[in-house]
Structure formats: C-alpha cells, structure tokens
Amino acid sequence: xxxxxxxxxxxxxxxxxxxxxxxxxxxxxxxxxxxxxxxxxxxxxxxxxxxxxxxxxxxxxxxxxxxxxxxxxxxxxxxxxxxxxxxxxxxxxxxxxxxxxxxxxxxxxxx
Amino acid sequence: xxxxxxxxxxxxxxxxxxxxxxxxxxxxxxxxxxxxxxxxxxxxxxxxxxxxxxxxxxxxxxxxxxxxxxxxxxxxxxxxxxxxxxxxxxxxxxxxxxxxxxxxxxxxxxxxx
Numbered sequence: 001x002x003x004x005x006x007x008x009x010x011x012x013x014x015x016x017x018x019x020x021x022x023x024x025x026x027x028x029x030x031x032x033x034x035x036x037x038x039x040x041x042x043x044x045x046x047x048x049x050x051x052x053x054x055x056x057x058x059x060x061x062x063x064x065x066x067x068x069x070x071x072x073x074x075x076x077x078x079x080x081x082x083x084x085x086x087x088x089x090x091x092x093x094x095x096x097x098x099x100x101x102x103x104x105x106x107x108x109x110x111x
Numbered sequence: 112x113x114x115x116x117x118x119x120x121x122x123x124x125x126x127x128x129x130x131x132x133x134x135x136x137x138x139x140x141x142x143x144x145x146x147x148x149x150x151x152x153x154x155x156x157x158x159x160x161x162x163x164x165x166x167x168x169x170x171x172x173x174x175x176x177x178x179x180x181x182x183x184x185x186x187x188x189x190x191x192x193x194x195x196x197x198x199x200x201x202x203x204x205x206x207x208x209x210x211x212x213x214x215x216x217x218x219x220x221x222x223x224x
Contacts, residue, residue, distance in 0.1 A: 038147060042215055056210065100212060
C-alpha cells in the first residue's frame with residue numbers, strides 16, 4: 001500500500017514569494033495534518049483537516065493557509081515567504097484520532 | 112510552554128546495549144503517546160504508541176513504559192543496533208478532543224559498534 005506522498009521533494013524560493021505544497025493521504029484516511037519541522041526541532045502543528053473541514057490550527061500567521069479536496073488530498077499555501085519559513089513541511093494522515101502517519105516531507109528553502 | 116519534555120538530547124550506546132529515552136508531559140488530558148523514528152532527510156515514522164490504560168507495551172525490540180502518576184513515559188530499545196541510529200521523538204495528544212500531536216524536541220541516538 002502506498003504511504004503518504006508529498007510534492008515537491010525540495011523547493012527553493014526567494015523572500016516574498018508564494019509556495020504551494022501538496023499531500024496525498026493513505027488510501028482510506030480522511031484526516032490530513034500539516035506540520036513544520038525546523039532543523040533540530042520536533043514537528044510543530046500548522047493545520048488539521050477532516051472531511052474537507054478545518055478542525056484545528058496551530059500558532060502560525062495568516063500567511064499560512066490550507067485546504068482539503070474531495071479526494072482527501074491537501075494543499076498548504078504560504079504567502080509572502082520569510083527566511084524563517086525555511087523548514088521541512090510534513091503532511092500526516094490518519095484514519096481516526098490517534099495514529100498519524102507522516103509523508104517524506106517537502107524541504108523548503110527561502111533565500 | 113513546552114508540553115512534552117524529552118531527554119536526553121543525544122545518546123551514544125554500544126551495539127547490543129539498551130537505549131533509554133525519557134519524556135514527561137504536563138497535560139493530564141493527553142491520552143495517546145506515540146514514539147517516532149526519523150532518519151536524516153526523511154519524515155518521522157511511527158514506531159510504537161501507548162494509551163494510559165496500560166503501563167507497558169512491547170513490539171519487538173522496542174518497549175514503552177508508562178507512568179501515569181508521574182506523567183512520564185519512556186522508550187527502551189533492547190539490543191541496540193547501528194541501524195537504530197536516528198532521531199527519536201516522543202509525542203502526545205488528546206484523541207478524545209481530536210487535538211494535534213505535541214512533540215518533544217527529539218533525541219539523537221548513535222549506536223556504535
């Protein structure tokens with residue numbers, strides 16, 4: 001079975017630009033969560049979606065937005081990129097509340 | 112406010128030895144405690160998880176010990192192997208409230224031959 005997939009793998013942007021990251025959950029999973037992982041730290045929660053509705057939002061600025069599509073895939077958008085947005089962005093899917101399975105992540109570098 | 116505190120920050124263990132990583136949490140409403148293993152450049156992989164109704168869970172060489180009264184839980188890796196060298200994260204969440212995972216800061220484990 002395919003796990004969580006994310007695209008692109010790597011991304012280089014400049015300050016002020018906008019970026020869209022994509023995630024496909026494990027088949028049958030209806031919940032998708034996004035996390036940001038800065039080098040040397042644990043993942044920090046950004047958003048959670050379930051059945052296309054936002055169910056939770058972490059302490060991130062409004063420059064961060066997300067959505068979930070009818071096929072349960074999801075996009076994370078970040079506007080007006082800052083140097084501090086450079087991180088590994090992780091998508092996790094879950095069938096119910098509890099076990100979350102992470103994808104390989106998208107490495108975003110902001111120059 | 113760090114809700115999950117993890118220690119040690121780094122750990123060096125001899126091959127065949129026991130690796131022990133500890134975590135402490137503050138929120139007594141947490142009811143799900145997973146451990147993740149992460150290799151460089153990869154996403155975290157779910158290793159093992161426990162709920163507060165049991166004090167220990169074992170899967171292969173990996174064991175979680177849980178102390179509800181002390182609000183602590185730990186990961187034990189028996190017969191540690193060089194392939195276990197990775198960063199390990201503990202986490203916690205309230206599944207009843209559908210809250211996201213709160214992670215510790217991670218422990219970098221190095222198993223040397």
